[in-house]
Amino acid sequence: MDASRTAIRLGSEVHIVYRRSEEELPARVEEVHHAKEEGVIFDLLTNPIEIVEDENNWVKGMKCVRMELGEPDASGRRRPVEVEGSEFEMELDTVIMSLGTSPNPLISSTTEGLETNKWKCIVADEEFGKTSKEGVFAGGDAVTGAATVILAMGAGKAAAKGIHKYLSEK
Numbered sequence: 001m002d003a004s005r006t007a008i009r010l011g012s013e014v015h016i017v018y019r020r021s022e023e024e025l026p027a028r029v030e031e032v033h034h035a036k037e038e039g040v041i042f043d044l045l046t047n048p049i050e051i052v053e054d055e056n057n058w059v060k061g062m063k064c065v066r067m068e069l070g071e072p073d074a075s076g077r078r079r080p081v082e083v084e085g086s087e088f089e090m091e092l093d094t095v096i097m098s099l100g101t102s103p104n105p106l107i108s109s110t111t112e113g114l115e116t117n118k119w120k121c122i123v124a125d126e127e128f129g130k131t132s133k134e135g136v137f138a139g140g141d142a143v144t145g146a147a148t149v150i151l152a153m154g155a156g157k158a159a160a161k162g163i164h165k166y167l168s169e170k
């Protein structure tokens with residue numbers, strides 16, 4: 001919602017393409033309301049399936065397919081099902097992917113000895129941001145999952161204390 005409203009203020013025509021209906025939108029109702037007020041166009045029950053590029057590899061469009069809602073899935077929300085033969089192409093020049101907020105799994109898969117939880121978030125203690133790997137401190141969204149700036153700042157402060165303590169005792 002932030003990205004769409006920022007883009008519209010910068011002068012773009014902005015579409016939010018979402019595969020379910022407004023009822024299942026995970027954004028806050030106020031944000032949806034304000035985005036609409038600012039002129040963001042909601043293409044609901046529409047699923048992007050391919051980014052289309054021009055001869056210079058610049059984005060020029062996006063293939064989409066229309067959806068309809070079926071039975072509820074494990075999340076309790078009605079599962080979107082493709083409408084056969086409904087494929088079409090949108091003309092556009094920028095795509096902003098907004099597909100979730102889980103941490104990049106690269107860190108956990110490449111850093112031996114760094115404990116992560118089932119969401120691939122780094123496990124760190126709250127007081128000093130200490131992780132399972134010696135000399136490595138962590139905080140913020142990579143530890144808590146998607147949260148807030150103030151929590152990330154607090155975690156940064158805790159980790160700074162932790163790092164100071166670690167180096168002072170060495």
Ligand SMILES: Cc1cc2nc3c(=O)[nH]c(=O)nc-3n(C[C@H](O)[C@H](O)[C@H](O)COP(=O)(O)OP(=O)(O)OC[C@H]3O[C@@H](n4cnc5c(N)ncnc54)[C@H](O)[C@@H]3O)c2cc1C
Pocket residue numbers: 001002003104139140141142146147148149150152
């Ligand atoms: C659209 C959106 C709107 C939000 N609105 C609000 C709001 O209104 N209020 C609020 O409090 N919070 C908001 N948040 C949440 C807030 O932005 C985050 O909680 C906060 O930024 C987390 O801070 P962080 O330092 O943990 O992580 P980040 O701010 O994500 O910083 C991590 C940094 O690490 C860099 N990085 C990643 N991998 C590597 C690597 N391998 N090597 C080097 N650098 C790397 C990234 O580029 C990034 O700069 C919003 C988040 C989003 C996505």
